[in-house]
Amino acid sequence: MHYCQRCDEPIVMAPSGDQAVCPVCGAAEPARRLPLFVVTGASGSGKTAVFPHLVAALPDCLVFDADWLIGPFERACEFGEVDWPALRDAWLSVAHGAAQSGRHTVLLGPYTPEQLDDLPGRRWVGELHFAVLDCADDVRTERLAARSRWRERAIDRHxxxxxxxxxxxxxxxxxxxxxxxxxxxxxxxxxxxRTG
Ligand SMILES: [Zn+2]
Structure with a gap:
């Protein structure tokens, strides 16, 4: 995401402290990194219900529902399957952008640490902190069964x-x-x- 503006070729810069540094010419630019908070959970965990209250409780953070990028990615991937790793990588880029304004990002999405570790954007965010929203299996089953008909409900998988x-x-x-x-x-x- 950081390309050297001084080199004649599009050289990808590397993170170094709170800077991005060109490995060819040594040019540097600000690239602050902050921890990213991921609030995960299988379907029916209550992410959607918790979301507005979390926004209200964390006015200094940017709180996102990862599903918001699915629509744009479906359009971007119009002729094929949604590129899910690219979608997750986009959220890492969003978090890196928020960090430039000194804001921590809290992302609600059904992710595992492994699903974020191998992405190109991983090195542009600081430590990953994961919490999981959880409920009893019978509660989850009830919640999933009560959903609108258009939503998928592979209950055993969830x-x-x-x-x-x-x-x-x-x-x-x-x-x-x-x-x-x-x-x-x-x-x-x-x-x-974890943010002081
Ligand atoms: Zn350069």
């Missing part, structure tokens, strides 16, 4: 993904023991404890 996230991500925020405001406050406390 339960399996939820189990995988539960087993691998230590920071768990429940969404089945109170209103979404309370879950959002827990997520906000988790973010603030």
């Amino acid at each position: 339960l399996a993904f939820a189990a995988q996230l539960r087993a691998t991500i230590p920071a768990v925020v429940r969404t089945d023991d109170g209103p979404p405001e309370r879950s959002a406050r827990r997520v906000a406390d988790w973010v603030r404890s």
